[in-house]
Amino acid sequence: MYAHTAQNAVPAFNVAALAICRGLERSAVTRIAAVSLQQKLAERQTVFCEGDLAESVYEIVSGMLKLYKLLPDGRRQVTGFLLRGHLLGLASNERYLYTAEAVTPVTLCRYPKARFERLLDEVPGFARRLLAVTSDELRAAQDQMVLLGRKSAAEKLASFLLMTAEDQDDGEEQSGTVNIPMGRSDIADYLGLSTETVSRTLTQLKCRGVIALPTSAHIEILQRDRLEQLAEGNLPEDF
Amino acid sequence: MYAHTAQNAVPAFNVAALAICRGLERSAVTRIAAVSLQQKLAERQTVFCEGDLAESVYEIVSGMLKLYKLLPDGRRQVTGFLLRGHLLGLASNERYLYTAEAVTPVTLCRYPKARFERLLDEVPGFARRLLAVTSDELRAAQDQMVLLGRKSAAEKLASFLLMTAEDQDDGEEQSGTVNIPMGRSDIADYLGLSTETVSRTLTQLKCRGVIALPTSAHIEILQRDRLEQLAEGNLPEDF
DNA sequence: CGATATCTTGATAAGCATCAATGTGAGTGG
DNA sequence: CCACTCACATTGATGCTTATCAAGATATCG
16 A cells, blocks of 8 residues: 655655644544655755646645745745645645745655545545645735735845744744744745845844844844834834 | 525525535535525625624625735735635634725625534535635635736736736636726735836836727737736836 | 816835845865 | 865845825716
């Protein structure tokens, strides 16, 4: 039952602990486990590319992925950074709609599409569970539209930092220091800015005492309240 | 079985013809029909507001709605224009995540949330059908992120016109003339621009012979190929 | 037919991109 | 272990795209 069609694919274990199974009964988990495969990627490797035939659905077990779409001339829009528990490839029909690339080393759990579709019909509650997941992604996408369409550079970065911080201490306490594994140009392409503007705006936030930058990949939130006000657009441009 | 809890709510008929039932079997359609209510809105009336308790799911029977989110200082992002067949309120959990307002007079089919949720569990294929619908919305949202984050004003308007044209001649021939029932400020807030830029960019497209503007609410596409090239970012700023 | 909202056009300015140069850190090989 | 290298981040100078402010044109409705 364990197929080995992809590089680095081995049977996944402990599938019951994955987000895809949350809220499902034991028999459902067993069925899902039967079609799952584990896969590992190094930094900068792609899971799949925009336009590839959509042959699998994936769940992130560890690490961080970025999703992005390209315009013909190379302009890029990062549509999301994904951590443990997130699914990808769900919204794809025939072909993938975006490229998925590893920001850090990543472990994935892979589900071949054909079998996955069968589960969708046969496992009670599975489709509904995925509907909830997809609805959540849609909610995030709508927030991102507000950010891209109507927020200033400083507001965009404030929103980004708070969002990243929240993703990180997943339900736990809020440690003031945020890990930023993605590069400045990834952040820029996520927020619809240039790398220079990202850099400049971060130093501006630093100068005003809202954040600290021990290294370029570690940001400390010093005044969360002001950052939140800024993210919501409640502070003037020279706050 | 027909409740009358909302203004203008009457039993819906011909539910089988609605998009929500597409691909479902007769018994499922019957069950869905049993919980549906019809509702009519005049131009500018709201179906619900961002933050309201999410008590119903809706399908548009006729007319056009716009969905939008507001920042505290009044900045607005329109997240979509919806026509016949579209569902709204699906992604909402406890509360609605956006305001839905009638652009034209609108007829809706309403499904009280509690009963709707029950159908989700009990009608075979229903959750999966809604998963497909939501996935489609997510795909559109991702395209919109590319537009908002990385396209120029001209590219945004080209994309908007083509999208609106496609929505309109729904599967039929492509009549060159597009209906634009929403105002310039709605378009601006959808594309992340100002009304003035929308106006100016449209006249620019007109001057270059790509479109014609018989009235401000009717746009004729004269050179579809060039508009498509522009929308994809394949033409220079002074095409 | 006048009143009001919407659209268009014009002048100016702000915010951010672009181009260019310098600074910094991680990894490599001598 | 240290200098070297290269990618990445930061800072600076300038310009462009688009917003803003303001006025006029057009359409809509009572």
